[in-house]
Amino acid sequence: MPACADQELLLGGLLDNELDAANVALVEAHVARCDGCREELERMQALRNLLRANDVRHRAPESLARRIGAMPELRAKGANDNRILRWLGPGAVGALAASLTVATLIQPGANAVLDQEIVSSHVRSLQPGHLTDVETTNQHIVKPWFNGKIDFSPPVPELADQGFPLAGGRLDSINGKTVAAIVYHRRLHTVNLYVWPARDSAERSFVKDGFAVKEWSRNGLRYAAISDIAPAELQQFHKLFEAKSS
Amino acid sequence: MIAPSVFTPKRVAGDGQVQQFHALILPHLDAAYNLARYLTRDPDLSDDVVQDAMVRAFRAFAQFRGDSPRAWLLAIVRNCCRTAQASARGAMSLVVHESSLSEKAVSQLGNHADPSPSPEDMVMREADARGVRAAIEAIPEPFREAIVLRELEELSYVEIAEVTGVPIGTVMSRLARGRAMLANELLAPAKAADEQTRSSK
Numbered sequence: 001m002p003a004c005a006d007q008e009l010l011l012g013g014l015l016d017n018e019l020d021a022a023n024v025a026l027v028e029a030h031v032a033r034c035d036g037c038r039e040e041l042e043r044m045q046a047l048r049n050l051l052r053a054n055d056v057r058h059r060a061p062e063s064l065a066r067r068i069g070a071m072p073e074l075r076a077k078g079a080n081d082n083r084i085l086r087w088l089g090p091g092a093v094g095a096l097a098a099s100l101t102v103a104t105l106i107q108p109g110a111n112a113v114l115d116q117e118i119v120s121s122h123v124r125s126l127q128p129g130h131l132t133d134v135e136t137t138n139q140h141i142v143k144p145w146f147n148g149k150i151d152f153s154p155p156v157p158e159l160a161d162q163g164f165p166l167a168g169g170r171l172d173s174i175n176g177k178t179v180a181a182i183v184y185h186r187r188l189h190t191v192n193l194y195v196w197p198a199r200d201s202a203e204r205s206f207v208k209d210g211f212a213v214k215e216w217s218r219n220g221l222r223y224a225a226i227s228d229i230a231p232a233e234l235q236q237f238h239k240l241f242e243a244k245s246s
Numbered sequence: 247m248i249a250p251s252v253f254t255p256k257r258v259a260g261d262g263q264v265q266q267f268h269a270l271i272l273p274h275l276d277a278a279y280n281l282a283r284y285l286t287r288d289p290d291l292s293d294d295v296v297q298d299a300m301v302r303a304f305r306a307f308a309q310f311r312g313d314s315p316r317a318w319l320l321a322i323v324r325n326c327c328r329t330a331q332a333s334a335r336g337a338m339s340l341v342v343h344e345s346s347l348s349e350k351a352v353s354q355l356g357n358h359a360d361p362s363p364s365p366e367d368m369v370m371r372e373a374d375a376r377g378v379r380a381a382i383e384a385i386p387e388p389f390r391e392a393i394v395l396r397e398l399e400e401l402s403y404v405e406i407a408e409v410t411g412v413p414i415g416t417v418m419s420r421l422a423r424g425r426a427m428l429a430n431e432l433l434a435p436a437k438a439a440d441e442q443t444r445s446s447k
Contacts, residue, residue, distance in 0.1 A: 009418045012425065016396065018403050039436055047429050051397040055375040056382070060279035064293050068275065071297070073304045074264060123273060188400070209269055210315075 003040035004030075011037060015044050017188055055128050111204075117174045119208050122192045122226045125172070125181065131190065132168030132183050142169040146180050152221060154180045154195040157244035164191065164237055174224075184237070191227040191237060198222035207231060214238045218245075267307050270315040271300075277316055277399050278323045284394045285327040287383050299326040317405040320395065324409060381431040389424030396421055 003011070010027045013019040019027065031038050050056075068074065125131050134145040143156040149171055158166060167183040172194065179196040200217040207213070212231040215224045216238060225241075227234055278299060282292040299322045312318050382390060388410075395401045395409060406417045429436075 008422045009415075012418055012422050013403075016403065016421075043429050043433055043436055044425055046433055047425055048397055050378055050432055051382075051393075051428075056378045057276070057398045058280040058283040058292075060275045060296065061293070064279065064296060065275060067293070067297060068272070068300050071301065071304075073301060074267065074272075127276070209273060 003036040004034060007034075007037050008040075011041050011044065015041065015048065052128065057128055059127065114175055115206070115208055115213065118194060118213060118224050118226055119211055121172050121174060121181075121194070122211060125170070125183075125192055126190060131170070133170035135168040137166050137168075139166055142166065142182065145169055150178060150180055152180075152195075152197050154182060154221060155241075155245035156182055157241060159184060159237075159240050159244060162236075162240045163187075164240065186227065186229050186233065186237070189227055189229045191225055191229065191234070193241070194224045194226075195221050205231060205235070216242075218242070263307060267304055270310075271303055271307065271319055274316045274319050275300075278319055280398055281320050281323050281391070281394055282327055284382060284390055284398075285324065285387065286331060291330055295326045295330050296323065298330070299323040302326065314401075314405055314408075316399070317401060317409050320399070320401070321409045324391065378432060381428055384431070385424055385427045389420050389427060392417060392420040393424040393428065 007027065007030060010019065010023065011031075014024060014027045014031075031041055134142060136142060137160065139156045139158045143153070146154065146169060156166070156169070160166065164184040164186055167185050167190070169183060170181045172179050172181040174194055174196065177196055179194045182193040182195065184191040184193065197220055198217065200220070201222070203217075204215040205213065211226050211228055212234040213224060213226045214231075214234045214237070215222065217223070223241075225234055225237055227237075229237075275296070278296050279292060282295045282299075283289065286292050286295060299319070303319055303322050306322070310318055382393060385393070391410060392406060395406045396403075401409065403414050403417050407414045410417065412420075
């Protein structure tokens with residue numbers, strides 16, 4: 001049985017998360033009944049996995065990034081870049097990321113640097129193949145995976161029932177320190193949760209470059225969650241994570 | 247130690263805008279390049295197009311008011327691609343109206359993959375990424391750009407409509423057609439495959 005011609009656009013809308021609740025219910029009910037449309041939806045998902053899983057997306061060559069960075073229009077007139085770079089010192093991860101982002105630092109202080117590193121690391125992690133070193137939805141695989149790689153043990157609660165399925169984990173570097181990155185999904189969005197040992201300090205929430213960030217401390221570990229989901233949803237993630245990891 | 251004045255915004259007129267541009271637009275360099283690569287299918291031309299687009303984006307940046315800097319930049323990249331291709335290949339039309347193409351005709355358009363692989367192609371970790379790239383490059387432009395914007399850049403329908411200048415309904419049908427073409431090329435045939443019934447509109 002072929003897919004129904006009148007459902008084709010709706011199946012795409014379902015896959016793309018672009019339907020309102022009423023239409024989601026209608027299409028899901030139809031897919032549950034119709035073998036052809038179910039198979040079509042599975043094919044579209046399989047195609048998406050193929051398009052997104054491989055190195056299909058082109059990345060700008062470094063030479064181009066350098067050319068654009070050197071454009072006279074884009075040089076801040078103070079020519080402070082070198083001094084800021086020196087100030088960032090060895091903590092800067094990736095010369096490219098640094099050269100593209102240092103000029104965004106508007107206020108002094110460690111927070112500004114840290115915030116930028118968290119955003120840069122999150123953006124890098126979204127490049128194909130960079131998100132997870134250990135890819136699994138099983139918390140009992142992710143948590144032991146960190147053993148021996150870092151000298152602390154971050155909690156890895158299962159939050160799939162609350163709409164944040166676990167995607168995996170990886171090691172990352174923030175401010176020159178090795179940190180644990182635990183990756184959750186929210187619908188089609190990615191939540192990176194960075195964890196590292198640090199003295200307790202105040203909770204912070206802010207939005208930077210369009211990404212919501214939530215930071216908190218617990219039991220000698222500092223947590224920084226970042227995603228392109230709404231800040232309110234990230235708050236919800238924070239609450240769930242705290243509730244499930246205590 | 248750095249004097250605090252280094253960080254004072256708007257110390258020099260225009261610096262604030264440069265910083266804003268660095269913060270909002272430059273992080274989307276990869277997105278700009280990816281779109282240019284798939285629209286022009288030419289690595290060298292893509293470099294020029296992206297640089298040109300960045301200059302134009304910077305000049306127009308004072309007028310930018312939207313909430314999606316990425317979509318805004320990609321719309322500029324798209325326009326620059328059209329300009330560059332038009333001048334590079336004479337007056338060759340880039341606009342293929344999808345209604346004039348059956349999927350059979352589309353499949354006969356053949357493969358327009360790059361003749362010269364770039365260094366990044368050579369170090370590509372997964373061999374079949376090359377096949378996927380070639381398949382995307384082989385489909386006609388309206389479908390290709392919709393697929394790239396949706397599947398690789400993850401733009402919303404509203405953003406794709408803005409970038410490509412067509413209604414959302416057209417975006418949806420282009421995505422459906424583009425997906426059908428790519429599925430034919432890249433996936434095993436559907437058990438229930440009967441493309442004729444679905445593609446006749």
